[in-house]
Amino acid sequence: xxxxxxxxxxxxxxxxxxxxxxxxxxxxxxxxxxxxxxxxxxxxxxxxxxxxxxxxxxxxxxxxxxxxxxxxxxxxxxxxxxxxxxxxxxxxxxxxxxxxxxxxxxxxxxxxxxxxxxxxxxxxxxxxxxxxxxxxxxxxxxxxxxxxxxxxxxxxxxxxxxxxxxxxxxxxxxxxxxxxxxxxxxxxxxxxxxxxxxxxxxxxxxxxxxxxxxxxxxxxxxxxxxxxxxxxxxxxxxxxxxxxxxxxxxxxxxxxxxxxxxxxxxxxxxxxxxxxxxxxxxxxxxxxxxxxxxxxxxxxxxxxxxxxxxxxxxxxxxxxxxxxxxxxxxxxxxxxxxxxxxxxxxxxxxxxxxxxxxxxxxxxxxxxxxxxxxxxxxxxxxxxxxxxxxxxxxxxxxxxxxxxxxxxxxxxxxxxxxxxxxxxxxxxxxxxxxxxxxxxxxxxxxxxxxxxxxxxxxxxxxxxxxxxxxxxxxxxxxxxxxxxxxxxxxxxxxxxxxxxxxxxxxxxxxxxxxxxxxxxxxxxxxxxxxxxxxxxxxxxxxxxxxxxxxxxxxxxxxxxxxxxxxxxxxxxxxxxxxxxxx
Amino acid sequence: xxxxxxxxxxxxxxxxxxxxxxxxxxxxxxxxxxxxxxxxxxxxxxxxxxxxxxxxxxxxxxxxxxxxxxxxxxxxxxxxxxxxxxxxxxxxxxxxxxxxxxxxxxxxxxxxxxxxxxxxxxxxxxxxxxxxxxxxxxxxxxxxxxxxxxxxxxxxxxxxxxxxxxxxxxxxxxxxxxxxxxxxxxxxxxxxxxxxxxxxxxxxxxxxxxxxxxxxxxxxxxxxxxxxxxxxxxxxxxxxxxxxxxxxxxxxxxxxxxxxxxxxxxxxxxxxxxxxxxxxxxxxxxxxxxxxxxxxxxxxxxxxxxxxxxxxxxxxx
Numbered sequence: 001x002x003x004x005x006x007x008x009x010x011x012x013x014x015x016x017x018x019x020x021x022x023x024x025x026x027x028x029x030x031x032x033x034x035x036x037x038x039x040x041x042x043x044x045x046x047x048x049x050x051x052x053x054x055x056x057x058x059x060x061x062x063x064x065x066x067x068x069x070x071x072x073x074x075x076x077x078x079x080x081x082x083x084x085x086x087x088x089x090x091x092x093x094x095x096x097x098x099x100x101x102x103x104x105x106x107x108x109x110x111x112x113x114x115x116x117x118x119x120x121x122x123x124x125x126x127x128x129x130x131x132x133x134x135x136x137x138x139x140x141x142x143x144x145x146x147x148x149x150x151x152x153x154x155x156x157x158x159x160x161x162x163x164x165x166x167x168x169x170x171x172x173x174x175x176x177x178x179x180x181x182x183x184x185x186x187x188x189x190x191x192x193x194x195x196x197x198x199x200x201x202x203x204x205x206x207x208x209x210x211x212x213x214x215x216x217x218x219x220x221x222x223x224x225x226x227x228x229x230x231x232x233x234x235x236x237x238x239x240x241x242x243x244x245x246x247x248x249x250x251x252x253x254x255x256x257x258x259x260x261x262x263x264x265x266x267x268x269x270x271x272x273x274x275x276x277x278x279x280x281x282x283x284x285x286x287x288x289x290x291x292x293x294x295x296x297x298x299x300x301x302x303x304x305x306x307x308x309x310x311x312x313x314x315x316x317x318x319x320x321x322x323x324x325x326x327x328x329x330x331x332x333x334x335x336x337x338x339x340x341x342x343x344x345x346x347x348x349x350x351x352x353x354x355x356x357x358x359x360x361x362x363x364x365x366x367x368x369x370x371x372x373x374x375x376x377x378x379x380x381x382x383x384x385x386x387x388x389x390x391x392x393x394x395x396x397x398x399x400x401x402x403x404x405x406x407x408x409x410x411x412x413x414x415x416x417x418x419x420x421x422x423x424x425x426x427x428x429x430x431x432x433x434x435x436x437x438x439x440x441x442x443x444x445x446x447x448x449x450x451x452x453x454x455x456x457x458x459x460x461x462x463x464x465x466x467x468x469x470x471x472x473x474x475x476x477x478x479x480x481x482x483x484x485x486x487x488x489x490x491x492x493x494x495x496x497x498x499x500x501x502x503x504x505x506x507x508x509x510x511x512x513x514x515x516x517x518x519x520x521x522x523x524x525x526x527x528x529x530x531x532x533x534x535x536x537x538x539x540x541x542x543x544x545x546x547x548x549x550x551x552x553x554x555x556x557x558x559x560x561x562x563x564x565x566x567x568x569x570x571x572x573x574x575x576x577x578x579x580x581x582x
Numbered sequence: 583x584x585x586x587x588x589x590x591x592x593x594x595x596x597x598x599x600x601x602x603x604x605x606x607x608x609x610x611x612x613x614x615x616x617x618x619x620x621x622x623x624x625x626x627x628x629x630x631x632x633x634x635x636x637x638x639x640x641x642x643x644x645x646x647x648x649x650x651x652x653x654x655x656x657x658x659x660x661x662x663x664x665x666x667x668x669x670x671x672x673x674x675x676x677x678x679x680x681x682x683x684x685x686x687x688x689x690x691x692x693x694x695x696x697x698x699x700x701x702x703x704x705x706x707x708x709x710x711x712x713x714x715x716x717x718x719x720x721x722x723x724x725x726x727x728x729x730x731x732x733x734x735x736x737x738x739x740x741x742x743x744x745x746x747x748x749x750x751x752x753x754x755x756x757x758x759x760x761x762x763x764x765x766x767x768x769x770x771x772x773x774x775x776x777x778x779x780x781x782x783x784x785x786x787x788x789x790x791x792x793x794x795x796x797x798x799x800x801x802x803x804x805x806x807x808x809x810x811x812x813x814x815x816x817x818x819x820x821x822x823x824x825x826x827x828x829x830x831x832x833x834x835x836x837x838x839x840x841x842x843x844x845x846x847x848x849x850x851x852x853x854x855x856x857x858x859x860x861x862x863x864x865x866x867x868x869x870x871x872x873x874x875x876x877x878x879x880x881x882x883x884x885x886x887x888x889x890x891x892x893x894x895x896x897x898x899x
Contacts, residue, residue, distance in 0.1 A: 317614060317615050
């Protein structure tokens with residue numbers, strides 16, 4: 001079916017059959033394989049020249065193919081670079097793959113087409129050692145400068161026990177510290193200009209206003225921001241590498257901690273991808289339970305954002321009110337899942353348990369409690385004149401810029417562009433729910449706030465529908481590959497016992513293939529690109545997080561503003577550092 | 583001798599009051615913010631400030647190696663001594679006053695300008711970028727707001743015909759100046775917030791962006807001095823508000839001293855409530871607001887007051 005897509009014909013016609021070979025994947029995303037020479041013109045064509053262009057570089061990553069056993073017959077390349085593009089006009093992704101040989105890991109940089117490619121290319125260099133010709137400053141992004149090797153390569157150890165014990169001698173400590181020193185010249189920045197001497201202010205990695213371990217080196221003329229160099233990676237925990245050594249089932253709790261405010265929201269795209277690979281259909285009740293919990297977490301995450309945003313512009317009290325409200329969300333989540341921030345509660349094929357008795361009462365109570373509080377916050381925060389003076393017209397960007405930088409979620413909708421993956425590419429039964437997609441017009445800090453506040457109200461609507469229309473039925477699919485395996489089918493004879501034992505100790509073997517699944521997460525679009533080799537664990541886990549492109553955009557929207565505005569911008573962007581660094 | 587006793591008593595009570603204020607504010611903030619606040623040390627947590635003071639005193643008295651040591655040590659002392667000296671001219675009752683200067687009000691303003699130096703010096707001597715930005719912001723803010731503060735009380739001086747604070751209070755026998763000098767009182771209060779650099783005017787500290795602003799590098803009791811200075815400043819500014827606009831010690835039935843402190847505490851509560859409510863404007867917005875709104879308003883207030891006094895004589899109001 002995907003062979004008939006007009007864009008593929010167009011590409012074959014324009015770039016020749018060899019430059020746009022179609023590849024089969026398990027998801028519906030059209031995938032083409034091209035070569036190094038054509039990649040730059042091909043991508044430029046897709047973004048700029050074709051009708052209904054692919055405006056957004058949705059994700060960019062690489063695969064170390066050297067240990068992969070289940071590949072198409074003729075493929076022999078050691079590495080593959082993968083570009084995932086997204087067209088809003090077509091509502092369609094397009095995956096472009098470029099095979100690379102290990103003795104020639106060089107690609108042309110596409111930073112001239114998408115500014116957001118900058119960090120993606122640096123990450124790929126960092127993780128795989130693939131170089132990009134024409135990149136303005138290709139250096140490590142997530143790993144420390146002194147790191148040896150490229151961690152996502154298959155020959156790089158995945159566990160500390162595979163490496164020599166780590167010791168930090170005094171002189172090494174000094175070297176590490178020296179490596180962290182900022183040198184403006186290294187980034188092509190001037191120390192003085194027109195008799196103005198710039199100040200380079202080191203904001204972070206431990207700073208009250210950065211919401212986590214983020215380091216921003218701010219070039220200041222007086223208090224005016226000339227440029228910013230973000231330094232990320234302090235929160236890097238190798239989540240993608242860990243995916244390659246955890247079983248399909250035991251990786252679920254790791255996902256919770258990617259966007260640590262999103263809880264089960266993170267599990268959803270991972271499981272959607274796994275279930276797609278395994279061919280599991282999740283029963284209706286489990287879908288609705290998943291939606292309800294995901295929306296509860298959206299509210300919890302937005303409440304944290306709301307309070308800290310107000311605090312970033314100097315309002316002391318709101319953060320306490322909102323954390324109190326969030327506590328009520330956690331009360332419900334705790335009653336249902338037993339956990340709070342990171343329940344790890346969704347399972348392959350459904351959820352861990354059915355809902356507890358009396359859950360309706362808890363949820364209904366919350367549905368009555370929050371709306372009046374939200375109205376009060378409107379007066380307290382959004383309606384406050386000083387708050388408006390601090391946030392209106394600050395950190396503005398247009399829809400076009402948002403697409404160029406890979407911005408999704410509330411940050412995109414605040415520019416006036418109504419795009420919500422729950423509506424446009426419904427998953428987990430979102431098409432059955434009645435809710436609106438709030439937008440704003442100016443794309444400034446205030447509008448981003450406005451959109452999120454309205455989103456909380458819409459989430460309440462969705463939860464109310466979940467409450468009133470919760471279907472009856474099983475909470476887990478009747479399928480051999482679900483986890484944990486069905487207890488009722490075990491302990492009958494030695495065969496069922498062995499099956500059960502293997503399914504618990506090793507976990508299911510998910511059929512080979514590639515799948516990407518995305519959801520409208522709390523911060524924007526979160527996607528998991530999974531490659532299975534038919535093993536009990538993934539071959540490659542790629543996590544596309546919304547915070548990564550969002551934080552990359554901060555310097556471009558902060559230029560010319562004052563230092564105080566930077567904090568308002570950071571607050572309004574709503575990122576989580578664990579979501580940036582993974 | 584008598585005066586010496588008075589001074590010692592005054593110092594003792596002022597330190598106690600500002601230490602208690604810290605606890606009161608934290609408890610009130612807790613109450614307004616749906617949490618407890620400090621409630622563990624002593625009954626209801628009342629000894630919290632004492633515990634904090636002991637902790638600060640017991641800390642290592644550390645000066646960063648990159649700081650300009652003499653100035654670094656001097657800066658926190660400046661703010662506390664300037665504020666404490668100001669209290670010398672404050673009439674708590676008709677008789678309870680250390681020095682009844684005939685330039686009382688000018689004396690207070692002179693000292694409050696001096697305390698602005700502590701911010702500048704602290705910011706400069708710390709030799710740290712955050713402190714420097716905080717110090718620069720602080721100096722710009724305090725120097726601008728001093729102008730409006732001075733202008734806003736000139737109406738009061740005209741009405742009372744004296745700079746002596748006791749005369750000003752006595753001139754409010756029939757009518758508190760907050761009625762005829764409504765605009766002046768408003769501007770004075772805003773300027774007082776800025777002078778004490780409390781939220782929403784805590785721009786020199788602005789913890790979200792500048793970590794702790796001018797006192798980023800301070801620790802131990804040197805930091806404690808800044809902290810104490812801030813709360814002493816609140817007491818001073820509230821006392822001045824009471825003296826200039828709310829009739830000072832005057833009031834029926836209760837003794838003058840009780841009236842004075844009752845009114846002062848009311849004003850202090852407003853300080854706290856504002857801190858719990860408002861966000862922080864941006865530095866440039868604050869300065870623009872000062873020069874484009876407060877300055878014309880205070881000049882206009884002055885002009886109208888002068889015209890009324892000139893046409894109707896002093897007794898008109």
